[in-house]
Amino acid sequence: MRKLKLVMVGNGMAGVRTLEELRKIAPDMYDITVFGAEPHPNYNRILLSPVLAGEMTIQDIILNDLQWYADNEITLHLGKKITQINRTQRKVVAEDGTEAEYDRLLLATGSNPFMPPIPGKDLPGVISYRDIKDTDEMIDAAARYKHAVVIGAGLLGLEAANGLALRGMDVTVVHIADWIMERQLDRTSGKMLESALAKKGMKFALNKQTAELVAGESGRVCAVRFKDGETIPADLVCIAAGIRPNVELAEKAGIHCDRGIVVNDTLQTYDPRVYAVGECANHRGTAYGLVAPLFEQAKVCANHLAMFGIGRYQGSVTSTKLKVTGIDVFSCGNFSGGEGTEDIVLHDPGAGIYKRVVLKGDKIEGAVLYGDTKDGSWYFQMLKDGQDIREIRDHLLFGNSHLGDAGHKGANSAAAMPDEAEVCGCNGVCKGTIVKAIKEHGLFSLEDVRKHTKASSSCGSCTGLVEQILASTVGGAYTPADSSSKAICGCTDLSHGDVRKAIRDQKILSAQEAIATLGWKTPNGCATCRPALNYYCLSTWPHEALDDPQSRFINERAHANIQKDGTYSVVPRMWGGLTTPDELRAIADAAEKYKVPTVKVTGGQRIDLLGVKKEDLPGMWSDFAKAGMVSGHAYGKSLRTVKTCVGAEHCRFGTQRSMDMGVKLEKMLFGMWSPHKVKLAVSGCPRNCAEAGIKDVGVIGVDSGYEIYVAGNGGIKTEVAEFLCKVKSDEEVMEYSGAFIQLYREEAYYLDRTCHYVQRVGLDYIKEKVVNDEANRKALYERLLFALQGYKDPWIEHAETPVLRRQFENLSV
Amino acid sequence: MTTTLEADVDWKRVCTVDEIPILGSRVVNSPAHGAIAVFRNGDGEVFALRDRCPHKAGPLSQGIVHGKTVTCPLHSWKIQLEDGQAVAPDVGCTKHFPCKVEDGAVFLQL
Numbered sequence: 001m002r003k004l005k006l007v008m009v010g011n012g013m014a015g016v017r018t019l020e021e022l023r024k025i026a027p028d029m030y031d032i033t034v035f036g037a038e039p040h041p042n043y044n045r046i047l048l049s050p051v052l053a054g055e056m057t058i059q060d061i062i063l064n065d066l067q068w069y070a071d072n073e074i075t076l077h078l079g080k081k082i083t084q085i086n087r088t089q090r091k092v093v094a095e096d097g098t099e100a101e102y103d104r105l106l107l108a109t110g111s112n113p114f115m116p117p118i119p120g121k122d123l124p125g126v127i128s129y130r131d132i133k134d135t136d137e138m139i140d141a142a143a144r145y146k147h148a149v150v151i152g153a154g155l156l157g158l159e160a161a162n163g164l165a166l167r168g169m170d171v172t173v174v175h176i177a178d179w180i181m182e183r184q185l186d187r188t189s190g191k192m193l194e195s196a197l198a199k200k201g202m203k204f205a206l207n208k209q210t211a212e213l214v215a216g217e218s219g220r221v222c223a224v225r226f227k228d229g230e231t232i233p234a235d236l237v238c239i240a241a242g243i244r245p246n247v248e249l250a251e252k253a254g255i256h257c258d259r260g261i262v263v264n265d266t267l268q269t270y271d272p273r274v275y276a277v278g279e280c281a282n283h284r285g286t287a288y289g290l291v292a293p294l295f296e297q298a299k300v301c302a303n304h305l306a307m308f309g310i311g312r313y314q315g316s317v318t319s320t321k322l323k324v325t326g327i328d329v330f331s332c333g334n335f336s337g338g339e340g341t342e343d344i345v346l347h348d349p350g351a352g353i354y355k356r357v358v359l360k361g362d363k364i365e366g367a368v369l370y371g372d373t374k375d376g377s378w379y380f381q382m383l384k385d386g387q388d389i390r391e392i393r394d395h396l397l398f399g400n401s402h403l404g405d406a407g408h409k410g411a412n413s414a415a416a417m418p419d420e421a422e423v424c425g426c427n428g429v430c431k432g433t434i435v436k437a438i439k440e441h442g443l444f445s446l447e448d449v450r451k452h453t454k455a456s457s458s459c460g461s462c463t464g465l466v467e468q469i470l471a472s473t474v475g476g477a478y479t480p481a482d483s484s485s486k487a488i489c490g491c492t493d494l495s496h497g498d499v500r501k502a503i504r505d506q507k508i509l510s511a512q513e514a515i516a517t518l519g520w521k522t523p524n525g526c527a528t529c530r531p532a533l534n535y536y537c538l539s540t541w542p543h544e545a546l547d548d549p550q551s552r553f554i555n556e557r558a559h560a561n562i563q564k565d566g567t568y569s570v571v572p573r574m575w576g577g578l579t580t581p582d583e584l585r586a587i588a589d590a591a592e593k594y595k596v597p598t599v600k601v602t603g604g605q606r607i608d609l610l611g612v613k614k615e616d617l618p619g620m621w622s623d624f625a626k627a628g629m630v631s632g633h634a635y636g637k638s639l640r641t642v643k644t645c646v647g648a649e650h651c652r653f654g655t656q657r658s659m660d661m662g663v664k665l666e667k668m669l670f671g672m673w674s675p676h677k678v679k680l681a682v683s684g685c686p687r688n689c690a691e692a693g694i695k696d697v698g699v700i701g702v703d704s705g706y707e708i709y710v711a712g713n714g715g716i717k718t719e720v721a722e723f724l725c726k727v728k729s730d731e732e733v734m735e736y737s738g739a740f741i742q743l744y745r746e747e748a749y750y751l752d753r754t755c756h757y758v759q760r761v762g763l764d765y766i767k768e769k770v771v772n773d774e775a776n777r778k779a780l781y782e783r784l785l786f787a788l789q790g791y792k793d794p795w796i797e798h799a800e801t802p803v804l805r806r807q808f809e810n811l812s813v
Numbered sequence: 814m815t816t817t818l819e820a821d822v823d824w825k826r827v828c829t830v831d832e833i834p835i836l837g838s839r840v841v842n843s844p845a846h847g848a849i850a851v852f853r854n855g856d857g858e859v860f861a862l863r864d865r866c867p868h869k870a871g872p873l874s875q876g877i878v879h880g881k882t883v884t885c886p887l888h889s890w891k892i893q894l895e896d897g898q899a900v901a902p903d904v905g906c907t908k909h910f911p912c913k914v915e916d917g918a919v920f921l922q923l
């Protein structure tokens with residue numbers, strides 16, 4: 001079959017990203033030809049600023065080198081500008097006469113710097129700031145001349161001014177408005193930024209209109225004259241007064257343009273054979289000037305070029321971050337407020353901090369942060385998710401990364417960290433390594449950084465820090481994915497929510513069936529998606545779905561925790577933390593018989609036998625089974641422990657029998673699989689010796705009954721549990737907590753603890769389903785009990801069943 | 814899988830294919846080579862690697878098998894079953910052993 005011909009005009013960031021996406025999903029569909037007016041392969045335009053500042057070289061910012069085009073069999077014409085599109089003959093013609101025919105045409109011509117009609121704008125020494133050529137010219141001028149003037153104090157202008165100042169020039173920034181970056185910052189933060197930049201040596205001429213650029217004797221520009229008559233010296237003038245979509249070519253070919261090439265939600269222009277992506281495109285009235293939206297467009301466009309016909313681009317909310325080393329400014333969404341909005345503002349001039357979050361109703365509309373931007377991506381995420389912030393409103397401005405984060409010495413501001421400071425405590429990755437990887441490999445997303453550096457890929461507590469580093473290195477090119485539509489992993493484009501729904505709607509009964517019916521890109525998924533699919537099937541279709549041991553993490557497959565040396569740990573259940581001399585004797589006997597090197601009391605009120613050989617597990621289990629002890633599931637995404645205090649049984653303050661209650665809860669939930677581990681605690685009075693305040697379900701006895709708290713977490717990030725309701729009897733405690741846990745089991749995404757789930761859906765929703773709606777609560781509780789019916793202790797089962805035991809027996813040659 | 818059958822190579826029978834779970838593995842103890850992980854993938858192909866992850870010596874036999882790759886149970890490096898190489902960006906390699914299936918039996922070349 002003849003391959004279709006795809007021609008791309010414009011060899012920049014949006015276009016090439018589209019080709020990358022296309023090659024991933026339809027590697028053989030097209031013969032691809034690319035025309036680029038610049039003489040360079042695709043490079044990371046946003047890193048021109050660090051190049052100008054002397055922090056990087058051009059070589060460092062190449063994203064796709066010539067080898068990449070060769071490897072992907074793409075015909076590349078560099079330094080050839082297309083001047084004509086012949087739509088009837090379906091071909092494009094370049095300046096030098098080179099022609100190429102197409103079946104599909106992709107326009108990715110970017111934008112042109114806007115040059116205001118100032119007399120003298122064509123003089124030598126007057127440039128814009130868009131590409132490698134401009135950057136080289138500035139670097140060259142900085143070595144030879146003294147005075148630079150930058151016209152326009154937006155992101156681009158300020159980054160240019162910063163670079164020129166670092167290269168030793170005397171720089172004045174001219175701006176027409178009252179304060180700088182007026183499109184991203186409000187007045188207060190704009191003024192703060194101005195004084196910080198002034199301290200770095202930049203001068204500002206605000207409220208000024210340029211009348212003329214004056215030529216010197218050599219014919220090169222020598223001064224800038226303003227409308228008020230003042231004149232300042234200028235050997236280099238950089239005009240950064242905005243950009244205009246580059247539509248010249250499309251317009252000439254009669255393709256409908258209106259402040260950009262007009263495209264629909266599939267990035268198609270009015271000519272169905274012609275697509276457009278990037279800064280040249282106008283989608284629903286907006287032409288974007290930042291990389292993140294362009295990448296989203298690229299993904300959708302590639303999908304349609306590949307003729308899959310799924311996916312629509314529906315526009316983006318953007319955020320910006322100024323890339324000037326040592327200065328932190330962040331803004332996103334609508335931050336100037338307006339009718340029907342409210343502002344929450346924190347302003348600490350002494351500390352150089354300004355934060356303003358704009359709310360509309362209970363949702364975030366926009367945010368501006370100056371000086372302390374660490375919560376930028378958190379606000380942005382909530383903005384994109386449309387999250388209800390009513391419950392956190394009173395501490396919204398204090399941010400997400402205040403207390404409780406562990407593992408990076410409490411550091412939470414990336415800007416202040418030196419390069420050698422450790423960011424990821426799990427994998428020992430320092431800041432410099434992350435910055436280097438982002439720049440060298442052209443990384444734009446958190447996932448990419450995780451893949452390349454391992455930073456934030458283990459416990460995730462440093463995610464916020466890594467996001468900050470990413471944002472300050474690539475500016476607005478970084479955006480957190482909105483959590484609802486994020487794909488599970490690289491094997492699929494479907495999100496956790498989509499998959500849960502499909503498994504329910506289509507009655508899918510195994511991980512393998514899900515992979516086959518839901519269009520997975522890989523034959524058997526991967527270590528990320530398979531455990532999730534297995535859980536979703538089991539929790540949605542209890543007693544019907546097929547449990548696949550090979551889709552479980554080793555701990556769940558071997559019913560023990562794997563250790564760093566490949567041995568295992570065994571934790572027998574001690575109901576409610578209670579034990580007996582017989583049980584202790586059985587543990588002591590097993591420890592001796594199997595030569596267990598370490599016996600430890602865990603933080604979960606029971607005993608851990610560590611360092612057991614895999615071959616010994618079945619024998620040890622059957623010994624425990626004989627003593628009446630069962631698995632503690634210390635290894636599973638499952639019920640872990642129910643901690644108790646001594647309570648009214650013994651304690652002089654006890655109001656309720658907490659040990660009893662704890663044992664009842666643990667017996668009820670025995671054998672339960674869940675999205676992540678589930679821990680409970682029962683305290684006999686508000687002194688709360690069982691630490692119920694940081695458990696998935698915490699029960700606290702009071703004189704008149706029990707208070708139930710949910711969604712606490714004592715791990716990576718301490719989260720205090722929230723009050724759900726107060727009940728009177730033991731039976732009610734079981735029904736309410738059971739219903740809550742079942743709701744979590746049915747709706748949470750795999751590896752979300754209860755705190756993450758409740759953050760997503762809101763506590764009000766939980767109360768609605770569990771507390772207020774009695775019928776629903778009872779139904780949830782019944783479904784839980786049904787799912788747990790007839791559960792057989794895995795230790796007994798494995799000890800009895802030869803096939804299951806096989807994995808513990810080694811072969812030999 | 815290696816199909817060349819040279820006369821002088823020493824093929825050792827280890828088990829039947831059925832004794833290895835699909836998308837799973839078994840451990841073979843060899844006096845000369847230590848623990849060897851023998852994997853079976855979704856297409857019924859069989860592969861053998863030294864049971865030590867190039868990262869921190871994790872037991873690859875205990876990982877999750879997908880495609881022609883196994884994900885190490887300790888820190889999730891991905892190792893290619895065909896040649897023992899780590900999938901980029903991780904770098905490292907563990908020894909692989911030629912392996913074949915004949916009449917439902919699995920043979921290793923040691």
Ligand code: SRM
Nearest residue numbers: 561562569602603604605606634640713714715716717753
């Ligand atoms: C044994 C124990 C430490 C101890 O000696 O005390 C322990 C050991 C491990 N914990 Fe833990 N945790 C233990 C109590 C805790 C507690 C305290 C508690 O349960 O009261 C916490 C904080 C409370 C909480 O979870 O809310 C805790 C928070 C974590 C976390 C962070 C969870 C989070 O959502 O933030 C992890 C990582 C994970 O699960 O992804 C973790 C993971 C682990 C793993 C499973 C690491 C792993 O994946 O291999 C450790 C297994 C060691 C082993 O082989 O046995 N462990 N871990 C404790 C076993 C309790 C038990 O009897 O079951």
Ligand SMILES: Cc1cc2nc3c(=O)[nH]c(=O)nc-3n(C[C@H](O)[C@H](O)[C@H](O)COP(=O)(O)OP(=O)(O)OC[C@H]3O[C@@H](n4cnc5c(N)ncnc54)[C@H](O)[C@@H]3O)c2cc1C
Nearest residue numbers: 010012013014037045046082110278279290291475476477
């Ligand atoms: C200095 C600087 C800093 C920036 N910083 C950031 C930042 O921090 N964060 C962020 O998100 N964004 C930033 N941007 C913006 C970002 O670089 C752009 O949004 C992005 O590069 C646009 O991609 P594109 O593919 O649409 O256009 P481009 O990358 O401009 O690519 C278009 C290409 O098409 C070529 N072309 C045009 N017409 C023709 C023709 N007729 N024939 C052949 N070739 C043609 C052009 O030469 C150009 O190479 C910055 C931009 C600059 C200049």
Ligand code: SF4
Nearest residue numbers: 426459602603715716
């Ligand atoms: S037991 Fe828990 S805290 Fe201790 S090292 Fe392991 S995961 Fe970390």
Ligand code: FES
Nearest residue numbers: 866868869871885
């Ligand atoms: S030992 Fe295998 S990934 Fe670390």
